[in-house]
Amino acid sequence: MSCYRRRIMEKISETQHPLVSVIVPIYNVEKYLAHCLEDILAQSYPNLQIILVNDGSKDSSGSICDDFAKKDARIKVIHQENAGVSAARNTGLDHANGMYISFIDSDDRVHTRFIELLLNFIGSNKLITCGYELFDQDFEVNPTDQINVSQIEIQNLSDPLKKLVDIFDILFVVPWNKLYAKSLFDQIRYPSGRVHEDEFVIHEILHQVDVSCYMDIPLYYYRRRAGSITADETNAAGFVDKTEAIYNRRNFFIDLGRNDDASALDSALLKRFVLPTIKNTNHIWSEYSLRDIYTNDTLGLSTRLILLIKKTCYPLYVAMVKIGRKLSK
Known part of the structure; x- marks a missing residue:
């Protein structure tokens, strides 16, 4: 075969069977890691680059990665x-060679057709999202359940950014139930040292996407572990980080001229500021004035009153919080 014809055949192969880089950040998950990696190796779509990033694990996670790499040449540790x-995700992105990117957390599970079906339905779009199921700690799932492809519903979202207005809807925010065109990360990396980095x-990411697909079927299984950073609702750093991320998104919408969406995020932020997790010295809370509180007609009277006290007489607010906690016990 001539060099020219070989290049043509390789180009056809890349188009019809593109390489997908699967990035797995790993830290101290020896109990769950093997199951996760077995699900990835069992994927019905074989053209994978599997990047395992062992982020300084203190347990046997690193050696488990090395053992799996000996079994399959697609794995890079x-x-x-x-x-x-x-x-860890950024390191994976730096080493990814695929046309598409997928993130899988190392304690989670995926259906054996996870990559295949995402790739089949992404079409000419840059992003596709699938549903997911939560499962608790040591409960196990069946990643080989039968799927009737003809019954899969696909939604084409012509305004993907609109899905970010509801701060409680994480389906389109989390990084792990998606297949991305690699080009979406050309200028983007995750911020280090943050909780809720996504x-x-x-x-x-969504600003680069004209149409996003949603596949209404749970192909990703998210393990809910007690004590994990994101699962801990009392985690102050996580609460503050997410609040700052929402504030950044609000400013992003203002820059785009999406003032209604920015106003909706303002309302969500003000409701978050009621909670004691946000201290009076928090720089985002300080950006909001009394006028912002009273001109927001989505806030109830009690919420406005609490915010007023927090803004003007913080010691009184602290005392009220303490009394409220005692009464709730």
Whole structure:
């Protein structure tokens, strides 16, 4: 075969069977890691680059990665000093060669047709999202359940950014139930040292997407572990980080001229500021004035009153919080 014809055949193969880079950030998950990796190796779509980023694990996770790499040439293992999940994902992105990117958390499970079906339905779009199921700690799932492809519903979202207005709807925010065109990350990396790092970049990703697909079927299984950072609702750093991410998104919408969406996020932020997790010295809370509170007609009277007290007499607000906690016990 001539060099020219070989290049043509390779080009056809890349178009029909594109390489997908699967990035797995890993830290101290020896109990769950093997199941996750077995699901990835069992994918019905075989043309994968599997990037395992061991982010300074103190348990046997690193050696589990190395053992799996010996079994399958598609696996690339990168060991690095612990720097957090953002840095691990960024390392994976730096080494990704695929036309498409998928993130899988190392304690989760995926259906064996996860990549195949996402790739089949993404079409000419840059992003597709599928449904997911939560399962608790040590409960197990069946990643080989039968799927009737003819019954899969596909929604084409012509305004993907609109999905970011409801701050409680994380389906389109989380990084792991998606297939992305690699080009979406050409200028984007996750911010290091943040909790809810995905919240900081998702609006920048979706802004590059004309139409996003949603496949209404749970192909990703998210393990809900007690004590994990994002599962801990009392985690102050996580609460503050998410609040800042929402504020950044609000400013992003203002810059785009999407003032109604920015106003909706203002309302969500003000409701978050009622909680004691946001201290009076928080720089985002300080950006909001008394006028912002009283001109927002989505806030109830009690919410406005609490915010007024917090803004003008913080010691009284602290005392009220303490009394409220005692009464709730």
